Amino acid sequence: MSAHAAPTKRLTLRDLAVKKDSGEPIVMVTAYDFPSAQIVEEAGVDMVLVGDSAAMTVLGYDSTVPVTIDEMLMLTKAVRRGLTKPLLVGDLPFGSYEASDALALATAQRFIKEAGVDLIKIERGGTTVDRARALVNAGIPVVGHVGLTPQTATSLGGYRAQGRTADAALAVIDDALALQDAGVSLLVIEAVPSEVTAALAPLLRIPLIGIGAGSDADGQVLVFHDLLGIYAGGAAKFVKRYADVRGVSVTGVQAYADEVRSGAYPAPEHGYRMPEGEAARLQELLAGR
Numbered sequence: 001m002s003a004h005a006a007p008t009k010r011l012t013l014r015d016l017a018v019k020k021d022s023g024e025p026i027v028m029v030t031a032y033d034f035p036s037a038q039i040v041e042e043a044g045v046d047m048v049l050v051g052d053s054a055a056m057t058v059l060g061y062d063s064t065v066p067v068t069i070d071e072m073l074m075l076t077k078a079v080r081r082g083l084t085k086p087l088l089v090g091d092l093p094f095g096s097y098e099a100s101d102a103l104a105l106a107t108a109q110r111f112i113k114e115a116g117v118d119l120i121k122i123e124r125g126g127t128t129v130d131r132a133r134a135l136v137n138a139g140i141p142v143v144g145h146v147g148l149t150p151q152t153a154t155s156l157g158g159y160r161a162q163g164r165t166a167d168a169a170l171a172v173i174d175d176a177l178a179l180q181d182a183g184v185s186l187l188v189i190e191a192v193p194s195e196v197t198a199a200l201a202p203l204l205r206i207p208l209i210g211i212g213a214g215s216d217a218d219g220q221v222l223v224f225h226d227l228l229g230i231y232a233g234g235a236a237k238f239v240k241r242y243a244d245v246r247g248v249s250v251t252g253v254q255a256y257a258d259e260v261r262s263g264a265y266p267a268p269e270h271g272y273r274m275p276e277g278e279a280a281r282l283q284e285l286l287a288g289r
């Protein structure tokens, strides 16, 4: 028997296809730094998205629009250092891919070369379908994102469910099918009625990951800070909180502050002592000056 444990194998797109075919749900979650990457890896998720939701959850912007390529790259590199097995998805921020195929390719290549992502996510149908095709033709696996697309939420009437009428639902489905035809490997569908997901899912060969889109997708994605209750902002209707990390954190920091103020911290066991005799010698040295 070898003394070395076998290295953990990174999941592949083929593994996701097998899960889709067998009906085993695909678990995706966001992460934005080294410790959150280690946490989601240990929790056994399949895919990790360094979403541009980082703009709001960790950088304090009031939407995803202002976040820059360099900010996203810094966060994505940190997540890469904390991940081994799950597939890593990089999210191209607003303004970094829409204008041309060349721009999309240049930005996507930075995320792959500098941050080591496995796939690139871009938002919307429309002209994004051409950008997706260009990336796929250049050998880059792409994740499409339809329904509510936060980067263009203003033109969608704000952060609200999409595809609520039959005509609007058809437009979402057409975006999804156009992205599939362009060769994307995976689709995220956000904030649509469950009937839209149920109608779309049977039309797709590729895995469909839902967020606020009902249970008919091949998997689900949630934002790390939402599901753990870290983010102070209001959560969308579809978020389920599985923990109150913010509450636990505030309580912990308050307890520390109380103990510093009362003198209970630090106690002797939290400090260092000089070896026997050295403190007395130090006093002699000081006195002899």
Ligand code: KIV
Binding pocket: 030, 049, 050, 051, 052, 053, 054, 091, 145, 188, 190, 211, 221, 222, 223
């Ligand atoms: O940026 C993000 O976190 C996302 C997910 C919500 C899908 O796009």
